[in-house]
Amino acid sequence: AGIITLCRVESGQPTVANGWEFQAVAATLLGGTSLREGKGGVTGTIFGVLLIQIIKNGLNVIGVQSIFQNAIIGSIVLAAIIIDAVVRIRAKE
Incomplete structure (x- = not known):
C-alpha cells in the first residue's frame, strides 16, 4: 500500500x-476481525x-x-461491534 501511495503522490x-x-481499523472490524x-482473516x-x-x-x-462521512462510518462500526458482542453473548448461552 505504501509503494502504491508513493507512486500516486510521486513523493515520499x-x-x-x-x-x-x-x-484501516473500520475496514478490519467490518471485515470480521473481533x-x-x-x-480474522x-x-x-x-x-x-x-x-x-x-x-x-x-x-x-x-x-x-x-x-459527516467519518461520523456515519463510525456509527456503522459501532453497530458492527454491538452486533458482534450480542452474537457472542447469545452463542455462549
Missing part, C-alpha cells in the same frame, strides 16, 4: 497517510475495505461532507 512524504488509521479475540479485511470504499463513494455521490 511521511505525512501522506495521516488520518487513514480510522479507515476486538476481543483478534481472530485477510479475505474479510479485503471485504471490509471494499465495503468502506463503497460507503464513502456513495456518500460522496450524494454530497455528504467528509466530517
Whole structure:
C-alpha cells in the first residue's frame, strides 16, 4: 500500500497517510476481525475495505461532507461491534 501511495503522490512524504488509521481499523472490524479475540482473516479485511470504499463513494455521490462521512462510518462500526458482542453473548448461552 505504501509503494502504491508513493507512486500516486510521486513523493515520499511521511505525512501522506495521516488520518487513514480510522479507515484501516473500520475496514478490519467490518471485515470480521473481533476486538476481543483478534481472530480474522485477510479475505474479510479485503471485504471490509471494499465495503468502506463503497460507503464513502456513495456518500460522496450524494454530497455528504467528509466530517459527516467519518461520523456515519463510525456509527456503522459501532453497530458492527454491538452486533458482534450480542452474537457472542447469545452463542455462549
